[in-house]
Amino acid sequence: MSHIVDSTVPDEQDHVLPATGTVRHHWAFTRIGLYLLLASLPLLAISAQVFGVVSMNATGALVIIPLAAILVVLCVFAPHPVDRIVGHGLFWGMFACLVYDVFRLDTVYLLGLWGDFIPRMGTWVHAGSDPRTGAIVGYLWRYLGDGGGIGIAFFLLALAFGLQHRSRRTVLVAFVTFAVAPVWAGLIGTVAFSPGGQQKMFPLTPTTITLSLIGHLIFGLVLGLGFLRARARLARHWPWRPLLPARLATAAETP
Template sequence: MRALAAVPPRVAVHLVLAALPLLSITAHVAGLVPMHVSAGLVVIPTALVLLVLGIFVPMPEDRLVLEGLRWGILATAVYDVFRLDTVAFLGWWGDFIPTMGTWLIDVDPSSRVLGGIAGYVWRYAGDGGGLGVVFLVLAAATGLRRLGPRVTVAAAVLFAVGPTWGGLMVTVLLPRGQQLMFPLTPVTVTLSFIGHVIFGVVLGLGALRCRDLEAHWAGPRVVDLEKLARWGELPDPVPVPALADIPPSALPGGSRRAALPGRSAPRLPAGRPAPGSSVLPTPARGPWLRPVVPAPRTDSGAFEVTVVDATVVAGMAPVPADPRRGSTPVPWGARPPSSGSGGPGRRPGTPALEAADFGLRSARR
């Protein structure tokens, strides 16, 4: 419900109007409402009202409607180049658009010239343009283009094949569908499917070429596809201490320790310039690591260590209790009492890792 509330009322009317030209064909074939009635009472008056509102009371989403009409009409034209080639030159199937035009203007089916003019105007401005409006509005409202060109074009093809071509097949499968439109054969099904794929590819490429498409959607996203696509990714890297932050007493002897600043060196507060200088000091950034995922070591626990510039980042899982011995769980970072690898001088419960394990000396506190 929140997603639907993010759609402005006028945009919702645009989306409903964009679907009506195709639905009016289905309603006519099903014998529910004659096409000239639905067009004259609903489609054309609603389109005129929205046109007047767009001229005198414009809103940002009106640009999406215009872009959708433009690319929907262009995609239909490319589709018709393929379709009319198979109709006029190859003769693989018939052209039912003039017949549909006679339904629209309510004339005799033999008036194919008038029917052809009315049918193709309805096909381009209503069917193709309406589909373009729906897709571009949904693309802007969901941030589809942020997922990349391939996903955008694939979504457009899925939109053209799924509800559009699927709805056409359902209409033809109605009792009077094949009689009024065209017979269903392997050739007609394949040709219509290929035509809708072409329509989807052109529509998807057109959506990619629209400038500032998302900027014309003033409200919040209906569905944040980019956020859904990133679900399950690892979190952002976490900072770990740099080598210079290790106390000098914990570092091994030699020239490396001498090169590090002493602990007694004063540290300037962040944001204050050094004495005699007007330039703010730039704090040194330590290395960054993604969280360490423990890997199984034994049956009693897990262990993973990452060393960066002699800085130890350890992730250890607690050792579970042994019910046979009646022991209690060992806390994080502690050595199990039964472990014999601790060496002399280490009592149960002491840290499993110390600085000496990595060639470092324990820092004096």
């Protein structure tokens, strides 16, 4: 059975670069690179902390917060069409994380199937020991950094590879797949292979592995649905033609 690409999404031939082409195109690559770097750092900082490479306090204070401030200033004083994509990715990433947490916190605080390591992670960020402050900082990091960062990265990569021209099923499969690998696989790898990872985060048991996987499947699905909702608008802000041409994407999905 063939799959029909959304008619609301502009075709590759209809893709138009921004009016101020040369200047915006020149800065787009650097800007997207900075956004991808910022989006990846919150997750990588957790692994670096658990492996004992560098503390989250140092990473946040010296790298993540200054880089985020620079990009906010650029958005205000030198806006670029890519900023709209980033805004949507940030919002849908945080929303997907919220839906994920509805499931996760139910299994933590109501069913008691595993513990909540987010408050402990927050104490790593602010270099303190107060669990209440740790919970506030930890969940801010989780939503703005982890959830929002993954949303930004996924949206940028999806547009780069032309998922705005693909069928709904392909988009959802792609987002769920990326939520599992590398995101979930990276989490489990950090817990499994870092010294004391299971004591610092959560023990690896059939229950915790299954619950964390289900949570990431939920996250990827909701994020994919968010991309489908916004892709017709966001495709117009992408500065280049997709790496996978629309006609090849359509052909690949037609037996």
